Amino acid sequence: MGTRARAGNRLAAREALAQRVRGWAHLPFDPARCPVRSVLDQLGDKWTTLVVLVLTQGPHRFSAVQRAIPDISKRMLTQALRDLERDGLVARQVFPTTPPSVEYRLTPLGESLLEPLGALIAWAEVHMAGIVAARAGFARQRTARPAGA
């Protein structure tokens, strides 16, 4: 695929999104029923996505996930896993050993999320430098301004 074709794809993707958004205008505005909000709220849960990323590495037990994300509390981890289970993205399997052990793994639905999620993460890594630069510039503006004008 040449540069020209790729640029075309990018434009097409943008226009497709814009049209999609335009299509929503007809719908009654009901935040609770909006799939996009549903999904983004979930991913924005600060932890859910991290958990999904850990599970890309294969099934994990509760404590293994916690080790992989040191700064999550048990409470939040439980909740993130429950939410993912509720939405059918993660499967929970209990082994009746003592002490009991529980294994979490991505379902096919959960795995299907990896594709768009990967795109987003790739974007984040590529553009991180630009964002950091923008932040620095913004901070400079803000600190320089108050005295002036």
Place this chain on the structure above:
Amino acid sequence: MGTRARAGNRLAAREALAQRVRGWAHLPFDPARCPVRSVLDQLGDKWTTLVVLVLTQGPHRFSAVQRAIPDISKRMLTQALRDLERDGLVARQVFPTTPPSVEYRLTPLGESLLEPLGALIAWAEVHMAGIVAARAGFARQRTARPAGA
């Protein structure tokens, strides 16, 4: 592109993500410095993404954005716009009229986000039905269980 090739791409995308995650293992675990968290926290802000979606429709004034997202408060809208501006995704232009008017538009960086964001939204719309079904099943399980066992 045939079905087979597309399936291959999907697998490749998943494996690529898994490898990317594996690569992070070497890094010192520093949540504050993680681009992925940075970006996802931002998008998960509940409002930021919605604002970006509104701006796909072209430049908007403050109040126009608010009309497009009725259930956002001024405070939160201001914050979302400021964050986006800070990160260089949105440009803010003030017209010194009275009363003043301010226009917000996506920057090229902001537009570059539309591609992966579009992928995520497409995923959300496609799989929403599955998620709703999973939720219903989960609720049934939970309500049925307490009496039993």
Place this chain on the structure above:
DNA sequence: CGAAAGAGGTCTCACGATGAGACTAAGATG
């Protein structure tokens, strides 16, 4: 025998973020 550990949670409490809504400036309009 008693103590501690280890898994997977739940519960409580304090704190920070969030939303509602009043308030501001500065001019145009009735």
Place this chain on the structure above:
DNA sequence: CATCTTAGTCTCATCGTGAGACCTCTTTCG
């Protein structure tokens, strides 16, 4: 002179979040 406009900011009550104690059951160690 009162009122309307836009784009915010400010305060306060509420809500969600995170930290960490506590729980159950059994095995293992001293």
